[in-house]
Amino acid sequence: MTTEIPPSLKANLFIIGSMKCGTTILYDFLCRDHRIAGATGKEVHYFSLYKEKGEEWYSSHFTPDTQTKYLLDASPTYLDMAENFEIPNAIKNYAPEAKIIIMIRDPIDRAISQLNHFQKVNQRDDLKGLNISDIFQILDEDLPVDDKTATAARYIRDFSFYASKIQRYIETFGTENVFVIHNEDLRAHGDQVLSSLYEFLDLSALDDEHYSEKRYVTGTHEVKVPVSLKTGLYAKYGQDYYSSCRHPGVQRPTSSDSALHLNQPVGAIVNEVGIGSDGFLFLVGGGNSPLDMLIMDNTQRSNIVKRWVDQTKIRQATLSELGIKYIQCMIPEKISILGEKLGWGLDLNKSFGDCFGVHFPNAADSPVVDLFSFFRNSPYRDQLYFKTDSHWTHVGAFGAYQNICHKLEIPFCEDLLKSTSSSGPVTFDLGAKMPWTFQEEGRFFHFGEGAKITDEGELVAFKKKHGLENDGGLHVGSFLSFEQDHAPQPESVLIFGDSFSEYRDHLLTGLLAGTFSKVSFAWTTNIDYNLVQELKPDIVICAMTERFMTAAPSDNFDLKAFAHDRVRSYKRPQE
Incomplete structure (x- = not known):
């Protein structure tokens, strides 16, 4: 005969995984709070593995006192085994008002950690000597x-997929009762995470405890994974991992520091x-993927650079x-300057531009402008490129402009940064590719406002007439000339470039036009x-972006x- 357990004795707080995501560290910390009583042994696995033992057996794992507000069960299997609604519903039926804390982690790091656990703790002979590549x-x-x-x-593969399991708990308990924590945030920003969790x-948060103490800042020994394998696995897990971290409406840690991004x-x-x-x-993808240049064979890279x-x-x-x-100015890809933010261990010195620059020491007779050293050492590194686009900002364009002026031994015009500008939220190309659209604040200057347009090529005139300025299929072949009567420098310039220069005046072309x-x-x-002979520039x-270096031009154009x-060949959509 089953005895009804008084509600006051029932578990009502659950840390549900995933395995190797830091549930033990969080459990240990919360159990230091006199208002939270943890289950004996931490992991009971009642709702996933031992339901047949009954509620009395489950209740025997908790010893609350008069100050206890929460009884805590930290069992990773409640998430790892939630392939349907059976486990979430069982917890809901047992404790309708329960609070659910879900721990997640970089899926590849988690998988490697679980493999290590199987090998070293469980002593699995069949897995001895295997690495994560062998597992897949x-x-x-x-x-x-x-x-x-x-x-x-x-198990190693599937326990790193979180999104559908998180969704089941959200549907069962509601977003207001589900809190998702990323393992890395817990280790790196424990105080902020715990403040939000409380x-x-x-x-009320504990006054005498600091999660940043050394005993709570631990991590798994880093295992080297080949970049090509790592990026392949990130592509496999990417959509799920992104959804797990950014699920709309779910409770997650926040920080008063606007520059700190959690989850x-x-x-x-x-x-x-x-x-x-x-x-x-x-x-990192597409026909001209900037990632390819960093992970390709050294011989292939050398041949491209030599051409x-x-x-x-x-x-x-x-x-x-x-x-x-x-x-000659090779424009650094964003990944070449800020690629460490991806956490893939990329060797950024293997970028095309870096390898190209080695052949042209910074001598007076060299035509090459080295932007790579300048950008990497800039105090404004994080402002050189838009966060949600592959292009540089006016800060990056101005840095390139400064270096070109230095190479030409002329002063740059700092007053160009006082040019008319406009700003507002913008959805850029990369942000638009995300499941939930990203926007960021964009600021655009009219650097060439002191000059007048004296020649619009046929393609630019066509684009303006039909509102096709942003049609990517009509970029190559665009031509435009600016002139001003009282320019700081008397020389004429012809620039061959791409979208980092632009025929409009908000980037490098505009700075030169000013x-x-x-x-x-x-x-x-x-x-x-032929154009050079016609214009006779001084x-x-x-100025070309690295991703287009895979094919050296013939200059027969x-x-x-x-x-x-x-x-003549363009067909507008309405046609």
């Missing part, structure tokens, strides 16, 4: 369902976008014969020597003919 290879093999090695591999529990799915890849710390997103080195020397010689000053008497922009990675600047063909 096992899952690709056609092994029997009951094979114990394959079963362990499935608000969730409607408890970040750092490292996840979603829709070809890598998620970094501090709210930064990175382009550019050879082409640059040819350009320098050709333009020198024409009496034209030549500047400095020189005449600036013409041509959207191409090639040098059009200076030619080639007719920009006007290309633009004419694009206009």
